[in-house]
Amino acid sequence: MEDKNIKEETNWFARAIDSDIFYSFTRSKLVMVAAFVTFAYFFIALFAPILATQNPFDLGSLDLMDGLTPPAWQEGGSSKFLIGTDDQGRDLLSAIMYGSRISLAVGFTSVFCAALLGISLGLISGYFGGFIDTLIMRIADIQLTFPSILIALLIDGTVSALFPEVRREDSAFWVLVLAISLSFWVQYARTVRSSVLVEKEREYVQAAKLIGLRPFIIMLRHVLPNVLGPVLVIATINLALAIITEATLSFLGVGIPVTQPSLGTLIRIGQDFLFSGEWWITIFPGVALAIIVLSVNLVGDWLRDALNPKLR
C-alpha cells in the first residue's frame, strides 16, 4: 500500500523499535529462546574465571591422574567433574566455559575488524569511483570466489612462515582474527558501496558540492544510518560464521593450540578418543559449539527477515 512510502525517509531505527521488529521478536518463541541462549553464553564467557571450578589453561593445576574421567552420572565418574575430563585431566565444563570465551572473543574481534575494513573500503570505493573502485571491487570479486576457510589457512600458513620464532600461544589469537576478518570484509564493502552510489546521486550531495561544502562528510551522515540495518544483519550472520571458522581452524590444528583449548581444539583432542569410548570429550564441546552457532544464526535469520519486509 502506498502509505508505506510516506515514512520512508524517517530513521529506520526509530521505526524498528516502534513496530515490526519488536513485534516479530515477541511473536517468535524460538527467536526469544535463541536470543536468551546467546546472551547466556556471553555472560558465561565473560565471567568464566569466576564461574569455572578450575582454570583449564593453568597446566600446573591439572592432574594427569584425573584424565579421561567420565561424566559424573557414569560409572567411574566424579562429582568434581560434572561432565568428565579430557586426557590432561581438565574439567570439561570449565574448559568449555574458557573455550567459549576464546571462540566468542575471536568471533567478535574479527567481525568488528571485518566490518571496519569493509565499511571503509566500501565508502572509499563508492565515493571516489574510477580506478580505486575498480581495483577494490576486483579484489573483492576474486576473493569472493575463494572460500574463507582457504584464505584463513593461507594467511595462517604465511604468518607462521614469516615469523617462525613467534610462539603459537601468543600469536594464535591475532592470526585467527586477521585470517577471519580478511576473509569476511567483502560483503560489508559491497553493501556500503551500493548505498554510497545511490546517495551520491542525490540532490543534497550535488548541492553541497556546488556550494563548496565537503560532500563526503554530509554523505556519511546519510549513508551510515542507511547501511546500519544490513550491516547489522551481515555482522550477526558473520559472527556465527566466524565462530565456526575459528573452531574449524582450531580443529584442523592451525588455530588455538592445545595448551589453551578453544571449543574446536577440544573437539580435535576428543576425536582421537572417540573409538576408545571416551565420547564426552568430543560430544560436549561439540554440542556447546552447535548451540551457540545455532542461536546466533537464529537471531541473525530473524533479524534479516524483520529488516527486510519483502521476504515476509
Next chain:
Amino acid sequence: MSEPLLKIKDLIVEFPTRRALLRAVDKVSFEIAKGEVLGVVGESGAGKSLTGAAIIGLLEPPGRIAGGEIYFDGQRIDNLADEQMRHLRGKRIAMIFQDPLTSLNPLYRVGEQLIETIQTHLPMNKKQARKRAIELLDEVGIPAPETRIDGYPHQFSGGMRQRVVIALVLAGEPDLIIADEPTTALDVSIQAQIISVLKRLCSERGTAIMLITHDMGVIAEIADRMAVMYSGQIVEIGKTYDLIKNPKHPYTKGLMGSIPSMSGEVKRLVQIPGSMPRLNDIPSGCSFHPRCSKVFEPCYSKRSPQIKVGQSDVACWLYSEEDKK
C-alpha cells in the same frame, strides 16, 4: 437488459493486519452485461484493482473476500474451490495486468506461452494450437507473426508485448476480460493503439470488458458505462456520457473538473483539496466528507445508499428524497 454476465452484490474485501482489519473494498455492487465495456475509475488505492482480483479469484493473501456475492453467467463464483475457479480463469474470465514488460515469462518463447494457454482451454493438438497462436498474433497486429512467434519476450517492444498479452488473454476465448490499467506502463502514443486493438477484438467477439484505469480519456473513448470508486466504494455509476457531461456526486464532479478540456474553452482546472484517506483511517459517515465542498449534516454520521438520479446511481445525501423537499 437480460441476465447480466457479471453481477456483484455487496462485495467486501478485507486485509487482516496485526494492528487492524483493513477494509479495502466496502460493499461494492455492480453488473456488467454481455459485451458491455464498464470503466472503473478512481485514485490508486480506491479498491479498483482489488475488486478485479476478487472477481477472478486472485486476491493475494492475506487479502480475502469477507462478504458479498459474485455471480458469473448466473453461477455463484466467489465460493468456488480453487481448482474449479481455475477452469473459469482464462476460459471464461481473463485478466490483463498493468505491466506488459513483466507479465510475460522471460524464459519462454512467446509461442510456447500461447500454445500452452490455448491447449489448456481448447481441445487442440500442438500443430493446431500453433496455427491458432499465429492467427491470434496476427489479429492483435503483430507483423510477421509466423517468425515472431518464436521470439522471446525481451525481443518485443513494450507495445508489442502488450499486444502479445492481449493475444494470450483472447486465447481461451473468454466472455469477460478484466483489464487492470492495461496501458499505464506504456508510452502515451502507444496507449491509444492498444486500447483500440482491445476494443476492436472484444466487440468482434462480443466480449465484455471491465476496464480499470485512472485515465478518463480512455474511459470516455471506449466505455459504455462507468463506475467511480472512492475509498473502497462506488460513489457513482452510470452511462459514461452522463457521468462526463453531468456528474452528480461531488467527487465525480471534482474528477471531471480536473480533466483539461480539449474543446478550447479556457477554464481553470478544479482540484479536489486533500487526499484519499488511508485504509486505517477512514472517516465516519461518507468517507468523502472531509474533502467535500457540499458537506452537510447527514454526511458526518451515515453513509448514503445508492440513489437513482436520472440514469445513474449516486451514493450521496444531496440526492436523498427527504432532503430534496
Next chain:
Amino acid sequence: MLAFMIRRIIQSIIVMFVVALISFLLFRFVGDPVNQMVGIETTPEQREALRDKLGLNDPVIMQFFGFIKGAAQFDFGVSYQFKRPVAQMIAERAPATLELSLMSAIFALLVGIPMGVYTGLKRNSILSKFFLTVSLVGISLPTFLIGILLIYIFAVQLQVLPSFGRGEVVDIGFWSTGLLTVSGLKALILPSITLGLFQMTLIMRLVRAEMLEVMRTDYIKFARARGLSRTAINFGHALKNTLVPVITITGLQLGSVIAFAIITETVFSWPGMGLLFLHSVQNVDIPIMAAYLMLIGFLFVMINLIVDLLYVAVDPRIRVSGVSQ
C-alpha cells in the same frame, strides 16, 4: 554472445594472473626457499650456488615468468618436506578429492532442489517448517562436527560404515577410483554426506527463496489468470526461473566444496589434495601451498566459465544482450 564469452575469458585470465602472482610471492618471499632445502651444515658458497641454480638471483620479474612457465607445464618445484615433485604428489591425490567432491555435489543437488521447491510452494506446511529447521541446524553445525557425529553413529556405535580412508581403489590409467568397489563406495558415503550437507542446505534455502520470489512475479500471476494448471506453473514457469541463480550458486559452490574437502578429508583421513594442503600449511611446505592455490584458482576460473555457459543455455536474454544481471 561471442563478445561476451571473450570478455569472460579475458577476465578469467586476469584472475589467474593475480592468483599466480600471489602464489609466486608466497613461493618466493615467504620463508627462504634455500634455507628450507638445505641442512645447517651447508656452507654459504653451496647456498649461493643453489640460489643461482634455482634462479633466485635473477630479476624478480624474470623469476615470475619462470614460475608461470613452470606452472603451465605443471612444474611447481619440489616439496620441502618430502623432496618430491609437487605436481606428482598432487596428481596422485587429485582423484580422491574430485570423486568426493563430485559425489557430495550430486547428493546436495538431488536432495536440496526438491526440498527447496517443496518448502517454497508449501510455505506453511509442517514438513516445510521441519525442513527449514533441519537446514538451519545443517548450516549451524560446522562440517567437522557433522563428520565426527556421523563417525560416532555409523562407525563407532552401529559399525556399518568405515570411518577413514577410501576403501579398495581400482587404478584406471593414472586415475585411481573408489567408485568401482563395494568398499570404495561404502567409504564414500559418510564423507560425501559430511561435505555435501552444507551445500544441500544452502541449495535448499536458495531454491526456496527464489521460488517465493518468482511466485510473486507478474508473469506467474498472469499465468494463473490464464488458468494454467498448478503443475505447469510450479514446475514449468516457476522452477525454470529459479534455475538461473541455482546454477550460479551451485557452480560457485562446487569450488568451495573442493576447498571444504580439506576439513572432510581431515576428519575421515581421506588421502586427497586437501589433506596434503593442510599438512603443507602445518609444516610450512610453501611449494605445495603455492601449487594448491594455483590449482584451486584454476578450478574456480574454469567453473565460473562453465557456469556462464550454462547461464546462456538457460536464459535467452543473455544470448542476445550478452549481459548478465
